[in-house]
Amino acid sequence: MEGTVGSAALLPVTQTVEFDTALIRKLSQLGPRYTSYPTADRFNAEFGYRDYLQAVTGATARGNMHPLSLYIHIPFCESICYYCGCNKIVTKDRSKAANYLVYLKREIEMQGKLLAGANRIEQLHFGGGTPTYLSDAQMGDLMQHLRRWFNFAPDAEGEYSIEVDPRTVTPERVHSLRRQGFNRISLGVQDFDADVQEAVNRIQPESETVAIIDAARAAGFRSVSVDLIYGLPKQNLHTMEQTLQKVIAADPDRIAIYNYAHMPHLFKPQRRIAEADLPSAETKLDMLALCISRLNEAGYIYIGMDHFAKPTDDLAVAQRQGRLHRNFQGYSTHVGADLVSCGVSAISAIGATYSQNVKTLDEYYEHIEQNELPIARGIKLNMDDLLRRIIIQMLMCNFELSIASIELAYPITFNSYFATELVKLRELEQSGLLTIDEEWITVTPKGRLLIRNICMVFDRYLASAQSARADDSTTQPLRYSKTI
Numbered sequence: 001m002e003g004t005v006g007s008a009a010l011l012p013v014t015q016t017v018e019f020d021t022a023l024i025r026k027l028s029q030l031g032p033r034y035t036s037y038p039t040a041d042r043f044n045a046e047f048g049y050r051d052y053l054q055a056v057t058g059a060t061a062r063g064n065m066h067p068l069s070l071y072i073h074i075p076f077c078e079s080i081c082y083y084c085g086c087n088k089i090v091t092k093d094r095s096k097a098a099n100y101l102v103y104l105k106r107e108i109e110m111q112g113k114l115l116a117g118a119n120r121i122e123q124l125h126f127g128g129g130t131p132t133y134l135s136d137a138q139m140g141d142l143m144q145h146l147r148r149w150f151n152f153a154p155d156a157e158g159e160y161s162i163e164v165d166p167r168t169v170t171p172e173r174v175h176s177l178r179r180q181g182f183n184r185i186s187l188g189v190q191d192f193d194a195d196v197q198e199a200v201n202r203i204q205p206e207s208e209t210v211a212i213i214d215a216a217r218a219a220g221f222r223s224v225s226v227d228l229i230y231g232l233p234k235q236n237l238h239t240m241e242q243t244l245q246k247v248i249a250a251d252p253d254r255i256a257i258y259n260y261a262h263m264p265h266l267f268k269p270q271r272r273i274a275e276a277d278l279p280s281a282e283t284k285l286d287m288l289a290l291c292i293s294r295l296n297e298a299g300y301i302y303i304g305m306d307h308f309a310k311p312t313d314d315l316a317v318a319q320r321q322g323r324l325h326r327n328f329q330g331y332s333t334h335v336g337a338d339l340v341s342c343g344v345s346a347i348s349a350i351g352a353t354y355s356q357n358v359k360t361l362d363e364y365y366e367h368i369e370q371n372e373l374p375i376a377r378g379i380k381l382n383m384d385d386l387l388r389r390i391i392i393q394m395l396m397c398n399f400e401l402s403i404a405s406i407e408l409a410y411p412i413t414f415n416s417y418f419a420t421e422l423v424k425l426r427e428l429e430q431s432g433l434l435t436i437d438e439e440w441i442t443v444t445p446k447g448r449l450l451i452r453n454i455c456m457v458f459d460r461y462l463a464s465a466q467s468a469r470a471d472d473s474t475t476q477p478l479r480y481s482k483t484i
């Protein structure tokens with residue numbers, strides 16, 4: 001399948017994306033998703049608690065801290081979805097969550113004290129796992145605790161979001177979440193087809209999901225987002241067409257369509273998926289083309305990577321105004337905000353550092369018992385990292401890069417500093433993914449779906465790993481998913 005989705009004559013540039021099957025087939029490879037640069041696999045255990053304290057002290061001492069983003073990780077789930085690659089704990093024993101909350105609240109208090117005076121929050125995200133594994137009362141208590149230690153911007157100014165598994169909430173609970181302070185909600189749907197749901201062990205009746213979307217709208221959530229996945233077992237063009245019709249009829253503000261990456265060597269639950277049930281690579285590409293085509297016809301704009309939004313949604317508006325940002329939760333409208341994350345395995349980004357919490361509950365509890373933030377690893381960014389981070393950020397969010405703005409902000413001459421990268425970019429230009437002139441690198445509509453390939457050119461760590469691998473015949477890193 002090949003064709004142009006969107007028309008440059010009718011729509012602003014950011015709305016066009018062109019699906020070129022031959023090009024995607026030729027260039028799709030394994031690569032990072034760039035929710036951070038350097039990517040999390042570059043974090044090291046030499047970075048610890050004291051480095052984090054230093055980063056926070058540096059940021060607060062400069063006195064110019066922007067409002068913060070806050071991420072809270074709730075790792076528990078009731079049952080396992082076979083496609084899952086998340087860091088989660090599957091248990092029906094609710095006392096585990098109650099115990100976790102005791103420690104999570106202590107971590108929040110430690111962070112709140114550390115950031116006192118620079119603790120205004122304009123963005124909050126609850127992820128997991130399943131945040132709504134917590135009971136209504138537990139969530140209310142946790143939100144109160146957060147307000148005790150952080151200074152939240154008023155509802156109209158802040159973006160307070162939660163990931164919801166529709167199987168775990170009722171319409172009444174959705175209203176309660178709104179009263180507790182959330183104003184954005186994202187729902188995991190994945191696919192409405194009964195056979196697909198059975199093949200991934202996630203039975204979720206359509207009527208219940210639609211009731212939750214309707215309740216979110218009635219409760220006054222500012223944005224309702226739906227997550228879908230293509231490439232799941234038993235999926236085909238017919239099931240995808242039907243799911244898309246139903247999702248579009250439910251009218252969410254944002255739709256994310258993720259590529260299922262079958263990596264059973266990394267994610268144990270995926271071993272329960274019968275490989276014979278997986279759609280072929282051809283069918284997957286056809287499904288993606290179908291998704292783009294149907295969403296475009298329904299008026300959704302391609303934001304980038306896996307994300308689509310209505311033209312009136314904040315993400316689309318921010319992209320038009322050049323203030324779209326990308327962080328661990330995907331695209332965001334809060335440019336440059338430092339991110340403080342609490343909970344097991346959560347990743348923070350303060351100043352020129354990234355840090356990640358320990359991944360097991362035992363280690364998490366042990367650190368907090370010792371009154372230490374549970375940081376396991378991280379990285380301090382050097383000037384080259386910061387430069388490449390901003391370039392990757394601009395390309396991912398705006399699909400263009402002003403060479404002059406980079407030269408103004410950093411003491412480099414772009415053409416000589418990135419001489420090697422420009423050779424690779426010229427090859428991608430030949431393939432039609434981008435154009436380069438003296439002032440701009442501009443991603444073309446057919447390059448947008450392959451934006452990860454373009455960003456990979458600027459990834460210094462990937463380049464050095466590739467030259468090291470040239471000696472041992474491994475061609476691609478197995479920990480990454482395919483770029484398309």
Ligand code: SF4
Nearest residue numbers: 077080081084086129
């Ligand atoms: S996909 Fe979500 S709900 Fe399912 S097991 Fe993974 S984290 Fe839990």
